Amino acid sequence: MVYKGLYFSQLKTLIIIEFKIINKQNDSHSNNKELRKGLTPVKDISEIFSTNLLVFDSKTSNIGFVVPNNDENIINSVMSSYIFEGTMAKPLIFSSDKEMEEYFLNNPNALLAGIIIEPDYKSYTIRVDSSTIPEPYADQKDINSLLSNDNTTYYLTTFTPIQTAVDQTLTKILTGESTLNITTSIGKLPESSTTSEASKNSLFVIVVFFLISSLFLLPMVNVIQLIVSEKERKIKSYLMLIGMHPSSFWLSWVISNILYLFFISLIMVIALFAFRVVELYISLNILITLCLYSISVINFTLMFSTFFNNAKTAYSVADITFTLFSATYIIFKWSSQIIKIIAAIFVSPVSLGMLLEKLFSMNKEGTHGFLDIITNKDIYIPLIILAWDVVFYFVLALIFDACFSEENQSFLSFRKSRIGKNNYSKNTNTNNEHIEEYKGQERSCVEVKNIYKEYKSNGKKILALNNVSFEAYRNEIFCLLGHNGAGKSTLVNIMTGLTRPNNGTVLYDEQEFERNKTEIRQHMGKYKTGKKIIKKKQ
Structure with a gap:
């Protein structure tokens, strides 16, 4: 098998597309169009506050106050804001922030928010449960981080409206304008240029991922055809x-294809580093990722091959299946992180996509040390999942091979045929009258x-061999004669260890075959009917 042409063709395409994406510049008309994109009509803050269902529940709409001298006028001024009209929000007064905190701990979800106003009326604190200020430059970072937590919605529907009401009250006090209404x-806001850059980076990762995934998976379609x-x-x-x-059948394929895919991984990483697409430590992590992915692809290929006995069928189905398999990350790209992680547990391209996306994102941010990268949760979690995929596919391959292989020819060989062993001990029929006497x-x-030997067919038990016993002597030509279905091939397969009997033993030179297979098989040969050694010339 030679994939040289496919590899260099795909690599050339990868590099060309990569530089087109990186170096492409939008003209001013496109930029203006992008700036207009995303504008929305403004909404009054009270409308946004009314979307918070907690303010319409008497148990969760309480607002705690800690104010100088427990001044109820300040509290009433805050609560009289139009923000709270139509809601069930009501104040609870506390003497200190510690008392308010203890109340909240003893009564979870009892407070919508807590307001602490300092004696100078120039500073205050608003506490809102489970909320942090949203990152205004989140689009410049990896918004798909496993650690990301977007509180924008809760922040706007709770913190901001209460902040507006407090600002209005304190402004009235400090300015003396009692009729002031804010x-x-x-x-x-319009999308910033960084959003466009993030979109470019996201598109770049998708293109690179699909090419890399296809570059690894599509050659395996031919491998499946050859295995079957x-x-x-x-x-x-x-x-x-x-x-x-039996393991040697698979081991030869695993070794040859691991070397091939590892070579592709190395060449790709060298190319990415040589063209300064990624820095050194990022490229090393990409190499580790691609090597793990290579092994998972090979194990998936071995697992997939166990389902087929016809090479043409296997090739047709594998072509479609592997194309879809290589595109799975694109399907899950815009899903939540939890869904991605669940998908990655079963589908290795999702793990690959998560890792490449994060690695390219870190590469854009700047220089990182190798340990900084490998200890990042957004890196080592998908990396562990990818290692799990390697083991997962291999175990499934062993199980399916044991289920679908011919009897006694699988790696595990747990399909033993010792069914009803005790049922045969009472049968004394040895069929000696059909065996020619040796003289x-x-x-x-x-x-x-x-x-x-007993088989099951359509739920019925068929006794193919019934207490067969005989001896063959040295320098004797011994023949097995019988009609079609008499059990000749079954008996030969048992004698050569390709099939296990339900009962009985086979001995060669007084050595039990099951216990001395390797030594005995060195002196054994089998010629299958229908295979011509010498072809006749027409």
Whole structure:
């Protein structure tokens, strides 16, 4: 298999698109259009406050006050603001902020907010549960951070309206203007240029991710076809006949493809660093990410191959499935972080996308040390999930291989055929009348003892071999004769270890085959009917 042409073609496309995105500049008309985008009509702050359902519940609409000398005039002035009209908000007076805090701890959710006004009336504190001031430059950072917590909605519907009411009261006191009335409206500002840059960066990550994911997954479609093709030709069975463990069938594919995908990972990282797309430590983390992703892709490929016995069918289904699989992060890109994490547990491209997005974001922010990057929660959590995907796909591959492989030919081989072993011990029929008597002087080299084999077909038990026993002697030509379905192939498969009997043993030179498979198979050969060694010339 050679993927050189595909690799360099995709890498060239990746670099070209990358520089087009980075260096593309919008003209002034596009910029003006972007500035107009996002403008919204202004809303009075009281309308926004009325969207908070807590102010319409008598149990959660209390507002705590700590004011100089417990001056109720100040409290009444605040509560008389038009902000509170139509709501159930009412004041609770406390002598100190400590008393208010203890009240809140003993009565969770009993306070909508707490207001502490200093004696000089020039400063005050508003406490609102579970709220922080929104980051005004959040669009410049990774808004999809696992640690992000957007409090904008709660901030606007609770903190800001109360702040407006307090500002109006204190302004009246300090200016002596008792008729002063402050009205506040809020609207959405135009998008800043940083939003456009964030969109560019997001588009860049999506394009890079899809190309990288496809570059790793699409070659595996051919690998699946080859694996299933070998399964069709019974190559796995022949490997076992010469004494190889079932794991060797997979191990050869794993080693060859890991080397190939690791090489792609290394070349891609070198290219990204050489063209100064990413800094050194970011590129090292990308390399670790791609190597883990490579192993997950290979394990997923092995798992997927276990479902098929026809190479053409496997190729057609894998082509569609792997294309969709490589695009899964794009599907979940705008989902919440929880949904992304849940998806990443089962789908490794989502983990890859989360890591690449964060790494490119950190690269844009500036220089980072290797430990700073690897200890960032937004890095090591997806990285751990990606490592989990590697193990998860491998375990599933082993389980499905044991379920769908031919009997006794899987890596785990837990499909043992010891069904009803005790039911056969009472049968004394040995079919000796059908076995030609040996009259030579050679010693026995093959001995088959009391072999039973039972299959299940359409819910019914079929006894393919019923207490078969015989001996074959050295220098003797021994033949098994029988009609179609008599059990000849089943018996040979049992004698060669490809199938397990329900009962009975096979001995070679007085050595039990099950206990000495490797040594005995070194002197064994099997030729399957229908395979021509020498083709006749027409």
